[in-house]
Amino acid sequence: MMIILLLIIVALIGIVIFQWKGKKEQDQTIQYMHEKLQLIVNEQSNEKILVTTTNSQIQQLLIIMNALLDHQQKVQATHRKMEDSMKKMLANISHDLKTPLTVVLGYIEILQLQSSTSEEERQRLLTGVHTKTLEVLNIIHTFFDLAKLEAGDTDYPITKINVCEICRKNILSFYDMVTSMGLDISITIPETPMYALGNEEALDRVLNNLLSNAIAYGADGNVIGLTVRKDETNIYIDVWDCGKGIEEYHIDNVFERMYTLEDSRNKSFQGSGLGLTITKRLVEIMDGSIQLSSIPYKKTIFTIALKQMMY
Structure with a gap:
């Protein structure tokens, strides 16, 4: 016992x-x-918690903790990227505002100090002040346009639109400018109407941005073009030029905020780096997509894809 x-x-x-x-x-x-x-x-590092254990409760806790860490690390990376983008945006906008404002200040000082200025010279200076003031307003409007788009504070109702008609109207609005610069223009738009899901005002702005870029950055190729085509599900709009093009390592960045095309194309043109970001947001509002392909000095193509409507 x-x-x-x-x-x-x-x-x-x-x-x-x-x-x-x-x-x-x-x-x-x-x-x-x-x-x-x-x-x-x-330390805000990208590490994970690694523990060897047979305790099922601790194993479950580890899975949850590492999932939360992964989410937090992604949020921090996005925040850092946005912070860097914001810094560059402020620097670019400050530069873009400073340049025309400096010119305006110079014109005003001339008008103040030179009382003997002829009427013709005064009118020339005042025209310069007016032009540069409009340039400043355009920069400010562009900045707020993007802010409204990213906040979802815009009204672009999605309806059935005639893509061929809108494209024809926009390319013709640039025709006189293009021909006066001595550039060739290639237009391939079918006579038969093609209908897509979209918004006419938004598509007007998209085409205006892309055609303006093609002229500004691709004029050394002596030709710009617009092509409309389709497949079974989508309608595609190609805006292209044969200029300097964009190097492959820049292509993934061109739609980001504050990336400026002069970084990779024509340094004689300055911009706030918001135009293509706005373009992409507008295309996404229409439930479409935009892609870029470029072979320098051969062909640079921005392709918009919109959902085709068959009825």
Whole structure:
């Protein structure tokens, strides 16, 4: 009887020791997880918490903690990217505002200091002031347009639109400018109407931006063009030029805020770096997509895809 009692006592002591060791290991694991988590958060690193354990509850906790860390790290990366973009945006806008305002200030100082200025010269200076003031207003309007688009504070109702008619109207509005610059213009728009899901005002702005870019940055190729085509589901609009083009390593960045085409194309043209970002947002509002392909000095094509309507 005593032997059985001793065996029971030994077994109980063994269970207690086993539980104590298990709890101690669990406490050590939880302490390590706490310290590691605190270190990752403080240093804002991209590490994960790695622990070897057979405890199913700790395993589940690790999965949740690492998922939260992954989400937080992605949020931080997005925030840093937006912060860098905002800094560049402010720098670019400051530069773009400073340039015309400096010219305006110069014109005004001439008008103030040179009382003997002829009427013809005064009119020339005042015209310069007017032009540069409009340039400043355009920059400010562009900035707020993007802010409204990204905040969803715009009204572009989606309806059935005649893509061929809208494209024809927009390319013809640039015809005189293009021909006066000595450029050739290639227009391939079917006579048969093609209907897509979209918004006429939004598509007008998209085409205006893309055609303006083609003229500004691709004029050295001596030709710009617009092509409308379709497949079974989509209507495609290609706006293209044969100018300097865009190097492959720039292509993924051209639709980002504050990326400026003069970084990769024509440095004689300045811009706030918002035009193509606005273009992409407008296309996305129409549930479409926009792509860029470029072979320098051969062909640079911006392709808009809109959902075709068959009825």
